[in-house]
Amino acid sequence: MPNKFKNLSHDFPILKRKINDEPLVYLDNAATSQTPNQVLNRIGDFYQHSNANVHRGVYTLANEATAAYEQVRNQVAAFINAPSAKSIVYTRSTTDSLNLIATSFGNLVVTQGDEILITIMEHHSNLIPWQQLAKRKHATLRYVELNADQTLDMADLKHKLTNKTKLVAITQTSNVLGVTNPIKEIAKLAHQHQAYIVVDAAQSVAHQKVDVQDLDADFLTFSGHKMLATTGIGVCYGKPELLAEMPPVQFGGEMIESVSRTNATWQAAPWKFEAGTPNIGGVIGLGAAIDYLSEIGMAEINAREQQLTAYLFPKLTAVNKLTIYGSKEASQHAGIISFNLGQLHPHDVATGLDMLGVEVRAGHHCAQPLMATLGVQATVRASLSFYNSVEDLDRFVQAIQMVKEFFAGESK
Amino acid sequence: MPNKFKNLSHDFPILKRKINDEPLVYLDNAATSQTPNQVLNRIGDFYQHSNANVHRGVYTLANEATAAYEQVRNQVAAFINAPSAKSIVYTRSTTDSLNLIATSFGNLVVTQGDEILITIMEHHSNLIPWQQLAKRKHATLRYVELNADQTLDMADLKHKLTNKTKLVAITQTSNVLGVTNPIKEIAKLAHQHQAYIVVDAAQSVAHQKVDVQDLDADFLTFSGHKMLATTGIGVCYGKPELLAEMPPVQFGGEMIESVSRTNATWQAAPWKFEAGTPNIGGVIGLGAAIDYLSEIGMAEINAREQQLTAYLFPKLTAVNKLTIYGSKEASQHAGIISFNLGQLHPHDVATGLDMLGVEVRAGHHCAQPLMATLGVQATVRASLSFYNSVEDLDRFVQAIQMVKEFFAGESK
Amino acid sequence: MSLNKLNQLYMAVVMDHASHPHHKLALPDATTSVELHNVSCGDDIRAFILMKDDKVQQVSFTGNGCTISQASASMMTDALAGLTKTEAVAGCEAFFQLVMGKQISTKAKAWLGDAEILGSVAEFPARIKCATLAWHAAQEALEGGN
Amino acid sequence: MSLNKLNQLYMAVVMDHASHPHHKLALPDATTSVELHNVSCGDDIRAFILMKDDKVQQVSFTGNGCTISQASASMMTDALAGLTKTEAVAGCEAFFQLVMGKQISTKAKAWLGDAEILGSVAEFPARIKCATLAWHAAQEALEGGN
Ligand SMILES: Cc1ncc(COP(=O)(O)O)c(C=O)c1O
Numbered sequence A, B: 001m002p003n004k005f006k007n008l009s010h011d012f013p014i015l016k017r018k019i020n021d022e023p024l025v026y027l028d029n030a031a032t033s034q035t036p037n038q039v040l041n042r043i044g045d046f047y048q049h050s051n052a053n054v055h056r057g058v059y060t061l062a063n064e065a066t067a068a069y070e071q072v073r074n075q076v077a078a079f080i081n082a083p084s085a086k087s088i089v090y091t092r093s094t095t096d097s098l099n100l101i102a103t104s105f106g107n108l109v110v111t112q113g114d115e116i117l118i119t120i121m122e123h124h125s126n127l128i129p130w131q132q133l134a135k136r137k138h139a140t141l142r143y144v145e146l147n148a149d150q151t152l153d154m155a156d157l158k159h160k161l162t163n164k165t166k167l168v169a170i171t172q173t174s175n176v177l178g179v180t181n182p183i184k185e186i187a188k189l190a191h192q193h194q195a196y197i198v199v200d201a202a203q204s205v206a207h208q209k210v211d212v213q214d215l216d217a218d219f220l221t222f223s224g225h226k227m228l229a230t231t232g233i234g235v236c237y238g239k240p241e242l243l244a245e246m247p248p249v250q251f252g253g254e255m256i257e258s259v260s261r262t263n264a265t266w267q268a269a270p271w272k273f274e275a276g277t278p279n280i281g282g283v284i285g286l287g288a289a290i291d292y293l294s295e296i297g298m299a300e301i302n303a304r305e306q307q308l309t310a311y312l313f314p315k316l317t318a319v320n321k322l323t324i325y326g327s328k329e330a331s332q333h334a335g336i337i338s339f340n341l342g343q344l345h346p347h348d349v350a351t352g353l354d355m356l357g358v359e360v361r362a363g364h365h366c367a368q369p370l371m372a373t374l375g376v377q378a379t380v381r382a383s384l385s386f387y388n389s390v391e392d393l394d395r396f397v398q399a400i401q402m403v404k405e406f407f408a409g410e411s412k
Numbered sequence C, D: 001m002s003l004n005k006l007n008q009l010y011m012a013v014v015m016d017h018a019s020h021p022h023h024k025l026a027l028p029d030a031t032t033s034v035e036l037h038n039v040s041c042g043d044d045i046r047a048f049i050l051m052k053d054d055k056v057q058q059v060s061f062t063g064n065g066c067t068i069s070q071a072s073a074s075m076m077t078d079a080l081a082g083l084t085k086t087e088a089v090a091g092c093e094a095f096f097q098l099v100m101g102k103q104i105s106t107k108a109k110a111w112l113g114d115a116e117i118l119g120s121v122a123e124f125p126a127r128i129k130c131a132t133l134a135w136h137a138a139q140e141a142l143e144g145g146n
């Protein structure tokens, strides 16, 4: 592995932490990524030297803060190859972004009898907003199902994508199955049917190069906290002509053009969607996170994570009674592996692993309809990042064996 | 002045900064407060040692993060004397909080023909959401006007508050006039008419002790970034029985109880309002900010700011052609003084002051209807915090004189 | 690397209750029943309470979950049966105290029976929700659930 | 403490234009006019353009604002009158470049006239919006505003 990935615990001090007297093996990167010092320092610097509210003052500090805030918009646009910084709306999170789209754009374009097409592998954040929209508008929510190998059934998608479909909302990478869906192809199909496509890139944007123009996504959403930035900052990319049509959903300072007692008019996008004081520090951190990722390079990060997955996958499949969900191919897992261990409940497994310093998630991963389809209540999920090491993975596999043995002993 | 207020630039390093080669005199505290190292360090520690997503994992790190996140809810409740931590909803900002109330609660209780009563001194964030609600519901938005001395006209309020009034939304302290309104009395009047009261405490909560039970506020909102915490975190307090009735406005992870293909049920308040990954770092910082404020004590902070205001006020009134908006009494200004200098445009004044290191705001302060009532397009506004010094105020007054002379010379 | 500490949590009696839970069935003639979800894993427990006069005559549960939640539900059905309504509500309260590592009275210990052993959950704070799910459901049912 | 640097911004010619702005009036027979707001201070400027064939025959403005926005609007009305539509649009563009501290061509300088002096705004980045408001309005009007 290239040197770039050595000694990353200098940048990520949490990786040196002990958990229950064992070295931390952090394998819940799909829930949230760790935050490098470079990001924290950039934010700290901002508050210690240039903190002021944005878009408000004509004084030097305010101008510096505003320039920094808007400069990151250019960075984000470049990071996902958006046509213009004006197509980048800052939000709180992927969830906030998806709700913005479902409320503002959804209310605008979806009417009674229309269909909204999502997939059965969606995170609740890319599911309930559409379920609610369908209820509000008396539209129909349809689900694309899985193939036998638990990847997306493209035949089913083609079958369900019709001229009744107003909108397709789909995750680029599943947070449970780890599979990456062929967004570009799906966007093309959607557009052939005059449907719009909303892409949930929460699990992809930190792990592969995402190019909104190449994908031809109408909207694309992600969260800073899953890409090395802090919590509380997210992005909603929208095609400029769509953002232009959309009404704001929150009202207040910053987003207005002019206000009278009886009426108000809005600024242009993206500002009309950013009511009130935004998460300025979060934006500054997002810029630093993009710098960090870009310095390594998204292609190298992707290759590194593929390598780690390829290393781990056969070790897991070799564990007796361990069931992996999703594809049988390591290369289809983008660093995310959900599994169960015999009849053991995922909570019990996760507690055992936690005793050994290994932090994985156990639960429904905010994907209950998918759990029902997989025929389980919950799973254990390990998810990697480029800063994980081979030793992490070895400890993880060893810990699984120990947990298995522990419960085999106990249940005798 | 007590020693507590000496050497605060240790805690607030930005105060040592130079602006245009002059020492920074930061007098835009009403727009955003500066952030002490104690807050930044607490946030940094969190990311360096305990970062994980909340309410998701059963492992040690996740549990630590969740406990820290929920512990701050108790702190916030204690800070405003809320009856229970469950009455504290985390939001992005005051603006986000007010929009939540207007959308969720407003849609629930306001119907055609009802009246919503606000005041002419409201910030756009406590104005446009109600203007929009009134439009949606065919309700009437009414404004309480000002007395001759530009304080709230309580007679007008009593006149306009009738049994038709469903909801009163009012700021505790005006961000332009600096006046603090008699919320407790207004809440009592509102409740006598079976109206609800929403209090915008953005400008009060960092400057005086706020007690939601004593005020008998139905809702009370504020922003972390105006009380030493970072941007991107806000609070919406609501009486538990009201929050219980209110539907969520955003949907996704974390806020659900259970999700099927066709339906979803929600958690109880406050969690049903916190969809998706929240601003965990922001919450941690909010806890540190409350600790910082509490350590000094809200009564002492208030006294200090009153002293500073009392020192500054007569020096400003003594400047020829300087018009102060709002009360003629320093004690009615809570550290906020808006003014104009003869016919000079506020932007020109602010640029002049900025050249001398003095950072004040010039503009409409997100209160255009108030500006219209005051008969101006914009004002200059200086706003203090306890960490400002007497020297800051002296420099400010001297700078005003210099700016005045400069433009007097130029316009000859 | 060792899992010794886990023995505190997964003691024989806990594993026993989990693999052979007591009163795991629906009570069709229950006075009240309440279903609660563990929102992070999707586990659900429904507690059924059959009251006679002021006495808890029968308690049962249905639903799936981890070892801790199943064992705890099983112990709960043993513990609450036979108590008065007031005692049973107080018993639930005592259980919440116990798993948060607080001291509880001798009387409460008597009510809890086997369940006292779950005091060890206090060392595993992330699992408190698993342990208390059934008891919260029971308490709500006692207080007049649907 | 000194305000020397301010002289760069508030030069005599700027103060002159601000206190006696040229063409500050509505053109009732304007081909197009566009109003824009400076959202931070509430200032507004409406630019009126009267085209004849492909020539900008008359330019004017209304609205209130600070010294910089008034002076800049006044200079704008002088600068754009007489240019072709393409030249006028390019003139606005050149002005935006100028106030951001970029070099502009000699031809563009000729178009801008007095307005060239506002290049000094580049030193006061917070005031760029004030300086460009009228020119943005004019550009939108030239491009077919309402
Ligand atoms: C695929 C997917 N979509 C959406 C989300 C929601 O992201 P957030 O919680 O940051 O809003 C997540 C993260 O949990 C996710 O994995």
Ligand SMILES: Cc1ncc(COP(=O)(O)O)c(C=O)c1O
Residues within 6 Å of the ligand: A253, A275, A276, A277, A278, B030, B031, B093, B094, B095, B096, B123, B125, B126, B171, B173, B174, B175, B200, B202, B203, B223, B225, B366
């Ligand atoms: C009185 C008042 N209300 C509301 C707000 C809006 O606060 P925020 O921008 O943090 O949402 C402000 C701050 O600008 C304010 O001064």
